[in-house]
Amino acid sequence: VEAIYMFYNVGAKNERDGIYGGSHLVEHILFRSIKGLERSIDEIVEGVGGYFNGFTGFDTTAYVEVLPVDKAELGFMIEANRMVNALFLDNEFNLERSIVLSEFDMNENDEEARMSLIAARKMWDTHPYRHMVIGVRRDLEGVTRDELYRYYRQYYHPSNAVLVAVGGLSEHEVEKLAKSYFGGLNDEGLSGAIEPWDEEGAGVIRMSIKGSTSVPRLLTMFKAPGLSNGQGFRAQLLTDFILIGDRPLAYGLTAAEPISVPRFARLYRLVEEGYATSVSAGHDLTLMNGPYEVVLRGVKDPDKAFNRLIEVMLDKPTDDEVEKARLRMRARLGSSTDSPSKLGQIYGMGSVLANDPEYLIHAVEDAIKLGPGDYVRHVEELIRYAVVVYYG
Structure with a gap:
């Protein structure tokens, strides 16, 4: 098999007032309609016996496909199109927003998750980790499709990403596929790298x-x-x-x-x-x-x-x-x-x-x-x- 990961240097650390929770919401939407893919990601990957997933953290967002080696090129194709061609259709944006808000409600209704959110907001006053990855309800409810799309376009580009391929492909084959699918992509946007910092604690x-x-x-x-x-x-x-x-x-x-x-x-x-x-x-x-x-x-x-x-x-x-x-x-x-x-x-x-x-x-x-x-x-x-x- 071949595991193809695409890591982006963007997560909760890059969010701001009005878009807290946006990194996670973008991740959800990037499993929806993408120009250049004739079928959905799940149909492409599962159709050849593969597996896929995505993760959003405090600092990174990652996507993975695990595929048979002879079908590994599909992972490169998916990630290249996901990087620049997500459509953010209104109906899909609204659907994924409702799903993420449902996850937020589940956290608030879960005693330990709610305790964790409360503790983080006491631990930090302004640090981006204070809202946890799930974000803030008012921002999840208020962010528009266009605002979130701009956020996506700012951080999803080759120089803010790391491609990792581990498995049966040779280094030469990986380099060839990476150059073929990512070499000509638009590389304008922001870097998600920030200078590490913290707030002084209060005992x-x-x-x-x-x-x-x-x-x-x-x-x-x-x-x-x-x-x-x-x-x-x-x-x-x-x-x-x-x-x-x-x-x-x-x-x-x-x-x-x-x-x-x-x-x-x-x-x-x-x-x-x-x-x-x-x-x-x-x-x-x-x-x-x-x-x-x-x-x-x-x-x-x-x-x-x-x-x-x-x-x-x-x-x-x-x-x-x-x-x-x-x-x-x-x-x-x-x-x-x-x-x-x-x-x-x-x-x-x-x-x-x-x-x-x-x-x-x-x-x-x-x-x-x-x-x-x-x-x-x-x-x-x-x-x-x-x-x-x-x-x-």
């Missing part, structure tokens, strides 16, 4: 939400280093494998999900000690400091649970604990590079966010060399700023 902010729920929850949001902070990102990897037992580097053909903390991981102590009935945690790969969430469910005393969470995080790991984390990192690195779809995602994210396709691979290799002292220093910095939301 620990605590909030409570009243509601009728059978499972009281406590969400704590920290700021995890992004790829622009190489040293911090590597220390965060070690922290993940100690606290939550894992850190997927790529999801291949699926979307990211929070990790349900297993029994062997550090944070499971909170369940064993009766502070919660379950715990999950996770964060997306980001360019800048991004939201890192720990969710405790079945919490009886939120203050005691939060205090114990911080104690558990600060506890210096033993050499044995670090060695086991290293083994899991090596295993995760192996499982993240064992398929074209996962490897393509790793190469694309590294290329867009760090200008190095193997950045994530090298980051794990470097994280494996860190020790207990590196973990403690990182966690001491991590817990300086937090938003704590209790729902119960």
Whole structure:
């Protein structure tokens, strides 16, 4: 097979007032009518036994087709036309807007998703990550077809994109197809690259939400280093494998999900000690400091649970604990590079966010060399700023 990815350097970080959530909405529309394609994308790809998907994040938007090698050219054709020929028909624009608004409503009706949105807007005042990828309702409802089309034309062009092809094609074949389909495309537009920045935090902010729920929850949001902070990102990897037992580097053909903390991981102590009935945690790969969430469910005393969470995080790991984390990192690195779809995602994210396709691979290799002292220093910095939301 061949996995063909097209990554664009555009996401929530590039949005502005009036178009928050626009990157995600554009992604939806780009699976609709596209000039130059005789059939729909799903008919083209599934008609030859392939798979396709799209993802929007804080910093990037990506599209992928996984195809039989002898049909791989179809992926290049699709992405070249998607880049410049999307039609944004009124009826399709309105349909996709309603679908995204339905997703927004689902988030607001989901207790933990709503807690996450509230925490992010407390964590940041003006930073683009504060609205999360889903955006803002008033902007999703108010943005016009022409405004969104202009946004698409600004950021969808060859010099703001990275093409990744992994699988059975040779390097020569990939270069030939890329030149054939993308060499003559209009390359006018904006760069999605921005200078990384953050807002100074305000210590620990605590909030409570009243509601009728059978499972009281406590969400704590920290700021995890992004790829622009190489040293911090590597220390965060070690922290993940100690606290939550894992850190997927790529999801291949699926979307990211929070990790349900297993029994062997550090944070499971909170369940064993009766502070919660379950715990999950996770964060997306980001360019800048991004939201890192720990969710405790079945919490009886939120203050005691939060205090114990911080104690558990600060506890210096033993050499044995670090060695086991290293083994899991090596295993995760192996499982993240064992398929074209996962490897393509790793190469694309590294290329867009760090200008190095193997950045994530090298980051794990470097994280494996860190020790207990590196973990403690990182966690001491991590817990300086937090938003704590209790729902119960």
